[in-house]
Amino acid sequence: MLNGKNILIGITGGIAAYKICELIRMYKRNGANVRVVCTPNALNFVTKLTLQNLSQNEVGVDEFDIAQFKPEHISYADEADIMLIAPATANTIGKIANGICDNLLTSVACAFSKPIIIAPAMNCGMWNNNFVEENISKLQAKGIYILEPEEGFLACGYEGKGRLCDLNKIYEKTVEILSLQKNLSGKKIVITAGGTIEEIDSVRYISNYSSGKMGIALADTAYEQGADVILITSVDTQKPYGVIKIKSAEDLKNAVENEYDSADCIIMAAAVADYRAKNIADHKLKKDETSDSFTLELVKNPDILQELCKKRDKVLCGQNLSDRKNNKPLIVGFCAESENLIENAKSKIEKKGCDYLIANDISRKDIGFSSDYNEVTILDKTGSAKKLERAAKTKIARQIFREIYG
Ligand code: CTP
16 A cells, blocks of 8 residues: 555654554555654664664664765655654654754654654643643644544553554554545646735835735645645745745736646635736835825736636637536635625625635634634535635645545
């Protein structure tokens, strides 16, 4: 089941480290290539020689202890399809959640752009500690899969939640995530994210509060599932896939149009400004001392989503029936509403003509703009609506792809 897959296991200093020996055998028996990185403390519980023999690969512990120069944290991160950190101590969880890279394992985790599973194991008091809870939430919000510890008798003598979860559960989750990776392979997916910036003069602009987090979560998920991804955004971000930086609605329109012909799917998650300044001054506008008011004339931006849908439908109209089966590209819009969400979304999908519309309520502070969480309703052309309950944006992104691609 795991033929050709590269699994990177990170082991930290907890008593459950010995159980990972059996997990390595399970992965290997099913065809995976396994590499192991350990924190120095992990070697108090299990030997490097054991891990090396079981994985049939050299085990990494110290990023500076290398015979031949190779930036180890990058090479481990590049080679693997998935990273599992088990058992994960409260200490390593805290470091990863806060971007601390003080050993090989935490550096690899920080450089890793593909799926990460973390299976914590610790004393029950530590698991219930507020800092640990916050760190776990941070990791979940970043799309890291957490396999929670189980209740039972703990090695420290306590009874409670803290035991490393069952190895079969870790194995099954690994297979499930790796099988998802193929879902979107061969598809080119173009995603827009973030607000647009409409200049007024050389120092001022009109924009909005969109953080781009939802669009970026969709792009990360599409990449994770094997798609060829192009992210068009005003947000500064570095990704292992193509990113086209834009400012204004006009830049965004040009960028999307350039990708249109080769795209299998276009997702318009960007919060595009509806208007722009009629004239952009190439210098800083001076205050008018003779007046208490200032009038800025705005003109309407094109509705990019609507134009894309019109263009697609026009091409389809000109085709004979057999060609029409290739209904390319699939077009997905977003809909930001602060009142009457479903009612407005229904009229928007009809007006714009897209295949799906993802409606979110931007009046709520616990979801939407700037938040790591969202709660959305997906509408399709037939008028049917499905609500996705509040969850981390990465989880919502995975659910959206499941809805539109099955
Ligand atoms: N959109 C677009 N071009 C615009 C405005 C919006 O392509 N000029 C797209 C957005 O990317 C989104 C969808 O249209 O996918 C809906 O955006 P939204 O802001 O919810 O709606 P608007 O069409 O701008 O209408 P209104 O502001 O009146 O709600």
